[in-house]
Amino acid sequence: MSSVIETVTDLVTPIVDKENFELVEIEFVKEGKSWFLRIFIDKEGGIDIEECAFVSEKLSExxxxxxxxxxxxAYFLEVSSPGAERPLKKEADYQKALGEYIHISLYQNIEGEKQYEGFLKELTQEELTLTVKIKTRKKDITFDRKNIAKARLAIEF
Known part of the structure; x- marks a missing residue:
């Protein structure tokens, strides 16, 4: 973890904790010529723009x-909701996503694919099982959690 992210985590955590918000993720990334410090926060029922502005103001101070x-x-500070396709980072995120439609990206191919979407059916410390739809059939596929590069909630079309 970079020192910027560590410092910002230490500063923003008391702010979000006091408001009963959840700190979802912090990014400090360069895009083109600009740097962005992104703070993603959430709460039960969703976060609104005024709450994001409040956290942004307090953190800026x-x-x-x-x-x-x-x-x-120089950098741009952005405080926002993680959105409908919220990343799954912590164990609690995965637990909350049980039964939900998610997207995973893998480090190594499984059955010729590196990305899958499906309903999170089962979850253990070592594995997760997705119910995926292949054409018109449903199939359960179990993945080693060490092989998951990224996971997020997804919108089923």
Missing amino acids: KLDALDPDPIPQ
Whole structure:
């Protein structure tokens, strides 16, 4: 974890905890010529724009008060909801997603594919099982969790 993310995590955690929000993810990424510090927050029933603005304002105050500046380069601060396709990062995220439609990306191909979508049927520490639809048939496929590069909620079409 980069020192910027560690510092921001330490600063934003008390803010979101006090408001009973969940800190979903923090990214500090360069896109083109610009740097972005993205904070994703959520709560039961969803987060709204005023709550995102509140956290952004409070975090900005804390970042501005630090000397030396932990982020010396110019950057854009974005505080938002993780959206409908929320990433699954923590064990609690996976537990909440049981029975939900999710998308996974794999490090290594399974049956010739590196990406799958389906309903999260079962979950253990080592594996997860998705019920996937292949043409008109449903099939359960079990994946080694160590082979999952990314996972997120998905919208079924």
